[in-house]
Amino acid sequence: MKQTVHGNKKRRTIRIIKWLTTAMVAGALLPVVSGPIQWNSTANAAGVNESKVNPFKDVQGHWAQATIAKAYEKKLISGYQDRTFRPNGKVTRGEYAAILARATRMESVDEQKQTTFSDLQGHWAEPAVRQLAAQGFIDAKDYVNGFKPSTELTRYEMMKWIANGLMKSESSFQDAFHDTQNTLLPTPEVNRGTIRDEQIPYLALVRGTGIVGGFQDGTLKPADTTTRAEVSAILLRYMDVEGTDASKYSDLNELREVGTTGTNLTTISNYFYSKDSVKVSDISKGDIILSNKSGILNLHRFIVVKIQNGKAQGIYNNLFVESNITSGNYYLTYADISFRSNTDKTDLITYSRGLNSELLKFRRLDIAHAEKNGFITIPDSPRELISKGKKVRFWTRSFLEFKNGTYHIYAQGIGEMKIQNMK
Known part of the structure; x- marks a missing residue:
């Protein structure tokens, strides 16, 4: 069943101010507000005047220029104090958790029920990480040796957290996850043995819904790190897919049929x-x-x-x-x-x-x-x-x-x- 945030507005405002303050110190890429958006591939198609809404001096000509403008217009992201965005900069686990925590529309979980990590006490990303773990985005079993918030995020972590979120947002994605356990991913990496069997259904969800499209050669590169530009693009798409019905995605339906019937x-x-x-x-x-x-x-x-x-x-x-x-x-x-x-x-x-x-x-x-x-x-x-x-x-x-x-x-x-x- 689809979940919707019904949190206290005053409490939410205080939390946002707290996170934004700590983020400015850490130089993190953080969103300002959450909420549904309609994904568009170009700024012009979205009716965005990029020169007015994109204040970053280092994104001109970048492949994600229009995407960054869209994300900024929607107040999903912010940049650095020197008016740069640093689109190719790497993203840490803590930074990504802070962004994703605001991108989701799922209901917040009471603090007493939130998961804790021993190495997060007092860290600026602790509230976001605890919330995401309680909501089911982050699997605590993946981080038995500590969350290590300053570690650079891998693309697989990014995709797995999103896939977990989809399954929590709508039960049909749980069905799709089970259907794709034995599917054939449309990437040459499966033929080369560089994607593990247990990774396949998570990757199938994000690939089949179009949240992650892969690189020009069709690869998903799950072991690579990710960038601020990629995170901006992928979370815009995730926000559009969260809470929808899995059966509406034709690519995912192909993967499901292959997984169940060959x-x-x-x-x-x-x-x-x-x-x-x-x-x-x-x-x-x-x-x-x-x-x-x-x-x-x-x-x-x-x-x-x-x-x-x-x-x-x-x-x-x-x-x-x-x-x-x-x-x-x-x-x-x-x-x-x-x-x-x-x-x-x-x-x-x-x-x-x-x-x-x-x-x-x-x-x-x-x-x-x-x-x-x-x-x-x-x-x-x-x-x-x-x-x-x-x-x-x-x-x-x-x-x-x-x-x-x-x-x-x-x-x-x-x-x-x-x-x-x-x-």
Whole structure:
């Protein structure tokens, strides 16, 4: 259920004055007021006269210039006494806690119920940290050795606190968190093993809602520190998402379907399962035996990207699709499979024929794109990967018709996956 602040106005004013006073001493990036805002990507679109509302002399030409102007106009942020904002300056845990404590609209928690940290006594950020921990933003178990408020904040900490806040603000985000435990994040870092399994659902919430979009190469860089400019942009977006319904975010819905069924098929496309069809999560438990006895295949995930008028759509488009796609309307599909060949003859055409289905094919991903994003795919010389009797795991690609398509594939002992699109 959505929570709303109903605190005493006088008490809140005293607390704000206290925090602002201590923040000026510490040079922290602190908000002045909290409240809902509408996110806009540019100052002009928001109707902001940047020269009037942005007093900072060091943000001209910075990527977050318009964002900082918006945050300043909304009195979310302040700068330093020398009229600088220092957009690339690092943010500490204490500074971020002070900002986030005012960005949230959730109900405050009585001081007697607030969590305490031994190393925060008397620190200027103590009230904000205690409040956030009591509200559920900060998990005290993450800081058993002390909160260490002057430690630079990592991007993962920033994203986890926000994800926790979403789950506390609306129960549908708790459902989304559980649905994405086993999802595929749209970042090459998952292929490289630099994101831990327990981090995935937290990152899925902030990525799926658009609060965090990632860098140009698609990475989320959870171990990196964050900056004042990034914090400004991300908290503006968080304020817009807090308390809403998780089901309204199409990207998050794709991640949820992949997490629960192994595919985003029904979220991104017009395809649906036929009566008595099994899902990818079911079929992954059985063997797909090639009809010509050339091998045995196991399907783990089946990712779909919608191509409409030659443009890729969906949360996975940048991760999977190379730039030189064919124009038109269709669905590109990418299958995460394990395969064991039964023949000395490594022949991709023979393997594909043995599938008796256009749903899966032994077609390699674009090799340069695959290497860039950490995928294992069939190399130019398949023998480098596939050999008789050896089970290997890799990605292949195929496509589905945009309209009037029907496909099926059978796994021994599990059943048949049957999908169709009659539109």
